[in-house]
Amino acid sequence: MQSKTVYGGIEAGGTGFSLAIAIGEPSNITERISVPTTTPQETKDRVLQWFKERGEIHSFGIASFGPVDLDKLSPTYGYITTTPKPGWQNTNILGWIKEQYPNTPVGFDTDVNGAAISETKHGKHERGAIDSCAYITVGTGIGVGVVINNQPVHGLVHPEGGHTLVKMQKGDEGFQGTCPFHGNCVEGLVSTGAISKRVNLNADQIPTLSDQDPVWKVIAHYLAELCANLIMSLSPKIIVLGGGVLNRECLYPLIRQETLTILNGYIKSPYLTPENIHKYIVQSPYKSSAGLVGSLELARIELSK
Structure with missing residues (x-):
């Protein structure tokens, strides 16, 4: 019987953010949407509002464009750092989710590491x-x-x-x-x-x-x-x-x-x-969905720790 665990995935790209809900398995995507990457604040508001409307989510995964800080001991862990994308330098993207879901596990990695992880699993x-x-x-x-x-x-x-x-x-x-x-x-x-x-x-x-x-x-x-x-x-x-x-x-x-x-x-x-x-x-x-499935795989891994 398939698990009823609900995963929330964010593939953060320089052009658009792909958001998804998967139930049971990261590849079992039941809802998805893409929002344009505009300003950090505007994009954050759209991302959080969409997930708020989805109800209970047991774990999140963020697979983000970068460079990003992956050092959990660093004060800027979870940040997009020196990206060439205007306005996005030093953006605390992990903090977006932690702010609205302080007690929910959140996996975090680069968009391409997330995709690579999913490719070793399917x-x-x-x-x-x-x-x-x-x-x-x-x-x-x-x-x-x-x-x-x-x-x-x-x-x-x-x-x-x-x-x-x-x-x-x-x-x-x-x-x-x-x-x-x-x-x-x-x-x-x-x-x-x-x-x-x-x-x-x-x-x-x-x-x-x-x-x-x-x-x-x-x-x-x-x-x-x-x-x-x-x-x-x-x-x-x-x-x-x-x-x-x-x-x-x-x-x-x-x-x-x-x-x-x-x-x-x-x-x-x-x-x-x-x-x-x-x-x-x-x-x-998964073709163009590989990074999105990767973000959901990060959510699954984080919940299993």
Whole structure:
């Protein structure tokens, strides 16, 4: 019999906040809504009002864009810290929920760590059960969540793989990346802002681009560089791709092939072959809901402690 435990999930993104209620299991979402990310106060009011109208909630999970402070001994634990999103620096997002639900457990992590956790739990990957995962999301920003031995990676802060530097593709050396911190990091080269700059379109016009547009091969190359770096440095059992840009199905075979080309046969694994790479670099079965399910998984884990 399924549990009647009620979980509240918040996937906090730079463009929108996805809110959900799940009953029994994190994947059993019974209600959901998205609200735009405007000012912190306005967004907070909308989030809290929606959950207030949902009745009793036994545990919450927040999977947030960042950087965030994950050190429970820090005075700014639960804060969004040095984000480039205007107005959101030093926002106590965990405090929003604690203020209205002081006695309710709240799990907190990055949006991509939350998604990576969910990917190790559902058992739906073609290659079978996994206990490690790198989850890459590509949208307004680029995030990389990492789970090793079923535990999300925390340390100095948390992984910020989207801001790693990569080798510029031949012919693309003149492009000036859009990251305000690092210029030509992965985020500065392939985020929606970077794509908009490359094709001279507004971000909301990117979906009108043809799959044959040459920009996708450029985007695939840099994401393949990121995948190859993650394989070399972390050796995850699977790499899961998500986010709005990766709703573009034509990117997956391009990224897989380019990753194999970059690795050049150095890492020997049956999954790093033309026949099986589709089982290793994959799309989440939750597609655009992976981060939201991840937030609900954080709620489940926190309640179980």
